[in-house]
Amino acid sequence: MAVPNGPLDRRSFLVTSGLVAGGSALATGLAAGPAQAAPAARSPLPADPFTLGVASGDPSHDGFxxxxxLALDPHADDGLGGMPAKDQLVQWQVAEDPRFKRVVRRGLATARAKAAHSVHVELYGLRPGREYWYRFKTGSHVSPAGLTRTAPRPDTFGPxxxxxxxxCSQYEHGYFTAYRRLAEEHPDLVLHLGDYQYEYKKGVYVIAGxxxxxxxxxETVTLANYRQRHAQYKADADLQAAHAAAPWLVVFDDHEVENNWAGYIPEAGSDTPTLEQFTARRAAAFQAYYENMPLRRSSIPHGPDIQIYRRVRWGRLAGFHMxxxxxFRDDQACDDGNKVCPAAEDPARSITGAKQEKWLADGFRRSEARWDILGQQVFFAQRDSDAGPVKKTSQDAWDGYVASRRRIxxxxxxxxxxxxxxxxxxxHAHWASDLxxxxxxxxxxxxxxxxxxxxxTSTGDGADSxxxxxxxxxxxxxxxxxxxQRGYVLTKIGKDSLTADFKTVSYVRTPGAPVSTKATFVAEDRVPGLHQTYLRPLPSTLRSKAAPNDQAIIDQTIANEREP
Structure with missing residues (x-):
């Protein structure tokens, strides 16, 4: 089936690796070699093409x-960033210092027009447990530098x-200040768990005020649409700062394609209602997702399919099961929503599919990690919204796939x-729970x-409570x-405990909000469950207010999570 704006096979995603000094850089594609180093433009570009920043991801003990x-105009309607319709040579460097006095790897890559001038370079043979700086250059234009790192050796814990x-970063709902504050924390690793971008056109998903x-x-349907939307998000300076601060592990949820999609089933009322239309839309979304994320070539999509679940090992300290x-999920039961749904208990239903369930169970059996961490998208613990004997839960979360959750x-x-x-x-809210x-x-x-x-940013400023x-x-x-409130979670994972700080910003409607820690929870080694060690006092203006009734709070919580 043709993908909108033209199909891209694995060979078309190739990033030619050449002139590599003292190590190996793998091409993005199935094969590499001089025969694939097609002539690329060496003529200078008229302006800075690094308007979308830089990123790194999927670190191993010896690479990333x-x-x-490249994009001269991130807002271009055709999704191609205002770039000329020809390939462009790009130099890359990796150094042990931020001034690039000690360059340890360098090479050439081809930013291919057919891949929206994206570049993916896979590096191996670097030293474990080390920080590295990287940058790109084409013509006289040099990119900002990014900071990344390798994981510890597999047989060590490391620090x-x-x-x-x-x-959940809905561009329309506010400014990405939380990304900026996250970058200022100088983390070693960042996980993005989905809804990196949203598909809606202007005026559809509007918050109060x-x-x-x-x-x-x-609304993003074609490849050009998705490319343009990713470029608009990537052009945000706060998001660029977060990408440049550390390597990322990314997985998508629904909005990278369409709200509440499941397998090959679109959302009710979708702009792509038929199987053929939605399959083409899925293929376009996955192609643009890969083009815009620091993913390995193992995640190059095959039309409407992409391999995104994977493991990343952080020495003996942690294993990340993304x-x-x-x-691969079964369609949401009982017309979706938050409701009483006997079908949620059906043992035949799965949110991951049988193959991924087996992959995960096998990974648990083989794991030697101190902490096994599942990076995933939707609420895992049971969350009943009915105080009576009847169970009322969200069918878009693991509550809609009870047997699948129990098996895992x-x-x-x-x-x-x-x-x-x-x-x-x-x-769109901070939660903590025992499983x-x-x-x-x-x-x-x-x-x-x-x-x-x-x-x-999604749903706007929010409120303390x-x-x-x-x-x-x-x-x-x-x-x-x-x-x-809006924000992120910052964790410190050691051999004896995992500490989680729930970080919040007080507003996103305007830029520049400060960040604070609302609460801190700790999980101790070999002690399942959480205990709270800190809670920021509630402002007196909130303490003096009469609390709404329980049903009103539940209704508002559900409304905050529901998308149009």
């Missing part, structure tokens, strides 16, 4: 991926890992995983922990924390 994409995770910024172009909960939880229990931690995005095999048994002991990050007063925590005693 370097990324950039404690500073890891931040984020999700109006959107402070607007999307370019129509999941895909969209591409049981697999890490059976494998005797030392410490299981699930990281989650999607719901159980049976959430309906008050006496069931925790078997893991879940940390949920708020959005970067008393987390203990939220009715979800009364109905679900395994839920430990809630806050509805």
């Amino acid at each position: 991926v370097l990324w950039t994409r 404690a890992l500073s890891m931040a995770f984020v999700s 109006g959107n402070p910024r607007d999307h370019d172009g129509p 999941l895909d909960t969209r591409q 939880t049981q697999s890490w229990v059976d494998a005797k995983v030392r410490n299981a931690v699930v990281l989650t995005g999607d719901v 159980k095999l049976d959430y309906d048994d008050p006496a069931a002991k925790p078997v893991g922990s879940e940390l949920v990050c708020s959005s970067i 008393d987390p203990a007063a939220h009715p979800y925590l009364k109905i679900n005693p395994h839920l430990r924390f809630y806050n509805n």
